[in-house]
Amino acid sequence: METLNWIDKSAWADGEWQQEPDRIEWVYLGLPCLIVRQNEGTLSGYVAINKTHPYYGKDMDDNELKSIRVHGKITFSGGTHQNEDPRAVCHKLLPKTANDWWIGFDCMHSEDVIPIMVNFFNFGDSTYKNIEYVKNQVESLAEQLNNLKTE
Numbered sequence: 001m002e003t004l005n006w007i008d009k010s011a012w013a014d015g016e017w018q019q020e021p022d023r024i025e026w027v028y029l030g031l032p033c034l035i036v037r038q039n040e041g042t043l044s045g046y047v048a049i050n051k052t053h054p055y056y057g058k059d060m061d062d063n064e065l066k067s068i069r070v071h072g073k074i075t076f077s078g079g080t081h082q083n084e085d086p087r088a089v090c091h092k093l094l095p096k097t098a099n100d101w102w103i104g105f106d107c108m109h110s111e112d113v114i115p116i117m118v119n120f121f122n123f124g125d126s127t128y129k130n131i132e133y134v135k136n137q138v139e140s141l142a143e144q145l146n147n148l149k150t151e
Contacts, residue, residue, distance in 0.1 A: 001026040002093035006086045007037060013118035017041055020131045023086055025093045029146045032100065033138045035131065036087050038108070041115025043129060045138035046076065046089055046104030047145055048097070054148055056101045065103065068144050071129060071137045076104040103145065107134060 003021035012018065022037040032048040049056055058065055060077035068074055080090045080100045089102045107129035108114060114121075115128065129137075 004086060004093060007039075007041075009041070009115075012041060012115050015113075015115055015118065015128060016130050017115045017128065023092065024131065024135070025091065027094070028139050028142045031142045031146060032091065032094065032097070033142055034089065034102070034104075035134050035138060036089070038087065038106070040108065040117070042106060042108045042112060043131065043134045044076070044104055044106040045070070045134045045141065046102045047138060047142045048080070048100035048102050049145055050097075050101070051099060053101070053145065055103065055145065058101075060103075068103070068141065070105040070141050071107060071134075072105050072109045074103060075106045076102065078102055103141065105137065105141070 002025045004023040005021050007022050009018050024035040026033050034046040036044050038044060055064060058077060060074050065074045065077060078089065081088050086092065091097060111126050113123045113126050113128040
């Protein structure tokens with residue numbers, strides 16, 4: 001597992017996000033996995049599949065992708081975009097592979113705490129979806145995608 005930090009969180013409220021990395025890459029069940037912190041402080045999770053997978057190239061609004069169970073729902077489906085932005089959905093820390101198709105979700109829903117807004121907004125019963133939670137969701141997504149390719 002490789003990690004990277006780049007966001008200045010000094011103006012943010014105290015919370016576990018202060019000590020968390022902003023990017024994590026690892027491989028689970030042979031599938032590249034990624035967690036990226038967005039500018040608002042929330043985390044997004046992604047799993048890459050290759051051209052042989054039945055969901056390769058499918059839009060996030062495709063009915064098959066809608067059947068995947070992850071936090072919120074699938075909110076991203078797209079090809080690798082190699083660029084310098086540390087939030088880019090691609091390999092930055094692990095060896096790069098071309099032609100990956102990434103499927104992912106975000107943690108910026110009504111039941112999610114948004115770290116950059118904690119000082120200005122009462123989130124009530126909402127909770128912050130931390131690295132551990134998002135990693136578990138990413139690995140669940142990888143398991144679901146892995147099961148599909150072997151059926």
